[in-house]
Amino acid sequence: MTKAKKSPSSEDGIDLSNIETLFVDKIVNIGIGFNVSRLTLTQEVADDKEIAFANLIIPTTRLFEFIKFMSEHILENEELKKGLITSIDEFKKELTESEK
DSSP: OOOOOOOOBOTTOOBOTTOOOOOOSEEEEEEEOSSEEEEEEEEEEGGGEEEEEEEEEEEHHHHHHHHHHHHHHHHHOHHHHHHHHHHHHHHHHHHHHHTO
């Protein structure tokens, strides 16, 4: 007798076995409305060019839930927090140098 394979699922029990994976280099535009928000997603292609390939439309309340979830996750993970602080420091340095 063989056992059935268990499909990957989220903590909420949502089946994750048939999802599409997208790689995003940048979010280049954000529109926030009362009901929904839109994020324009890009990928880098040859010669350092970027192409916009999708708009993510999400209920604004869910976007804020995502931001809260990410913030809590970052605060719980010291290694991730240190890496983000380093990235932010590098970004601040670039901003400061561009003012000169």
